Amino acid sequence: MKRLLMPLGLALALCAPLPATAQTAPPSTASPDPAATLARQYTLSNGMTLIVRPDRRAPTAVHMLWVRVGSMDEVDGTSGVAHALEHMMFKGSALLKPGEFSQRVSALGGQLNAFTSRDNTAYHEQVPADRLEEVMRLGADRFATNRWSDDEFAREMSVIKEERRQRTEESPRARMYEAFNAMVWQASPYRRPIIGWMSDLDAMTPQDARDFHRRWYVPANAAVVITGDVDVQRVREWAERYYGRIPAAAVPERKPRTEPPQQGPRRLEYRGVTEQPLVTLAWHAPRYSGRDDEASRDALALAVLSGLLDGYPGARLDRALVQGEGNAGKRVADSASAGYGLIGRGPQVFTLSAVPARGVTPEMAAAALKLEVERIAREGVSEAELQRVKTQWTASEVYKLDSIMGQAQELGTYWINGLPVDAGERLIAQLRAVTAEQVRAVAGRYFIERTLNTGVLLPEARNGEGAR
Numbered sequence: 001m002k003r004l005l006m007p008l009g010l011a012l013a014l015c016a017p018l019p020a021t022a023q024t025a026p027p028s029t030a031s032p033d034p035a036a037t038l039a040r041q042y043t044l045s046n047g048m049t050l051i052v053r054p055d056r057r058a059p060t061a062v063h064m065l066w067v068r069v070g071s072m073d074e075v076d077g078t079s080g081v082a083h084a085l086e087h088m089m090f091k092g093s094a095l096l097k098p099g100e101f102s103q104r105v106s107a108l109g110g111q112l113n114a115f116t117s118r119d120n121t122a123y124h125e126q127v128p129a130d131r132l133e134e135v136m137r138l139g140a141d142r143f144a145t146n147r148w149s150d151d152e153f154a155r156e157m158s159v160i161k162e163e164r165r166q167r168t169e170e171s172p173r174a175r176m177y178e179a180f181n182a183m184v185w186q187a188s189p190y191r192r193p194i195i196g197w198m199s200d201l202d203a204m205t206p207q208d209a210r211d212f213h214r215r216w217y218v219p220a221n222a223a224v225v226i227t228g229d230v231d232v233q234r235v236r237e238w239a240e241r242y243y244g245r246i247p248a249a250a251v252p253e254r255k256p257r258t259e260p261p262q263q264g265p266r267r268l269e270y271r272g273v274t275e276q277p278l279v280t281l282a283w284h285a286p287r288y289s290g291r292d293d294e295a296s297r298d299a300l301a302l303a304v305l306s307g308l309l310d311g312y313p314g315a316r317l318d319r320a321l322v323q324g325e326g327n328a329g330k331r332v333a334d335s336a337s338a339g340y341g342l343i344g345r346g347p348q349v350f351t352l353s354a355v356p357a358r359g360v361t362p363e364m365a366a367a368a369l370k371l372e373v374e375r376i377a378r379e380g381v382s383e384a385e386l387q388r389v390k391t392q393w394t395a396s397e398v399y400k401l402d403s404i405m406g407q408a409q410e411l412g413t414y415w416i417n418g419l420p421v422d423a424g425e426r427l428i429a430q431l432r433a434v435t436a437e438q439v440r441a442v443a444g445r446y447f448i449e450r451t452l453n454t455g456v457l458l459p460e461a462r463n464g465e466g467a468r
Contacts (some may be wrong), residue, residue, distance in 0.1 A: 040422035046248040047220035050239045053227045061132045061228030062122040066412040069216040070190040080196015083116040094145035111399040119345040120416045129229040141244035153206040172272025180455035188259040219247040225412045227404040262451045271460045278457040280353040287348045302436040307389035310338035332368040362456045377444035
């Protein structure tokens, strides 16, 4: 079974809708009652959260289990254990043999997957709506009684190490980004790779994963999210029957690991066998918490700034660096991008990246990236440009909610970050209220040399010769 590592940054709708393989009734063509499709949040008797959002347009349902634990909750020496445990959650329980969970869901006509991120681990299944109760029963058993042999763990660790080799160690860009990330973060646990350092994977024991499960997989640290053609009251009864019986336990105390203010620029040069160089720039930035404070207001403005730079085909970075409009007709980069996380359990960064065009140095590409932000800080943005980004953002939110998997992804992500079930509507409304002056202000305030992190991937020959 393929398991995904969630990409960094804001990723609220990663999965396309999965096809249902059985039907209980033909989809309704009537306009739904808005009140009947609102998300509802409940707390079960043992402290677990239940979130339900009915959507009766097709006879299918999504079941997602979200656990508020990810790589940021690991400690040095056991990096990658959150992801390793995600794999082991498919290797048996009190009721099921290794691999049987996946077989049962497939037999029900469903599809499934899981992912680990810095902030959380999540498991999802999409099944015909009339099979939802059985999936909830299986999910509760897996959550509470996950168990497997040491030999099973050793076999799966070989799979994970091969995954790391393919995704990271065989890719110079991935290795550069991993080293760059470890430079950007000094104290924050975000500095560790989600999949873990290879030396930690080599040293990981079955007990490391079992202890991680016992410590973090407790009801008060988890949420069950259900979307689709469901009856809310019936889902509540099933949730209490299966998940509510799991014994309550305290969530371990999380000690703060605050990132100290950066007091000077940092630079990494990474050499690898690659066709083209790559340059990436990063500045520390606030996260959106949902509160009406300066940090959240700045976070919203930074999100809009990211959209202005790289939010649509032909946005500012593409026009200026790739098409050459901003550099006297000269192409500076083969590709250029901007990224900003906006929400997360930890602090965020704003990144600018470019692959320099032939004959262009990484320093020239970096200067061109910074120049586009400086232009916005100096000249501002037009109201028409601002509205284009906001309109596209709003449209993408609407289209995303056409997928019940997208709805479950969004609701779970908001819960992980302590936001309410209607955070999507609130967030769009707040983004639409961001002014051109706010965007200009954050462009001038955050992107300074003192807090700049620069990472450069430089090509070298395969035998190590020719490195400059």
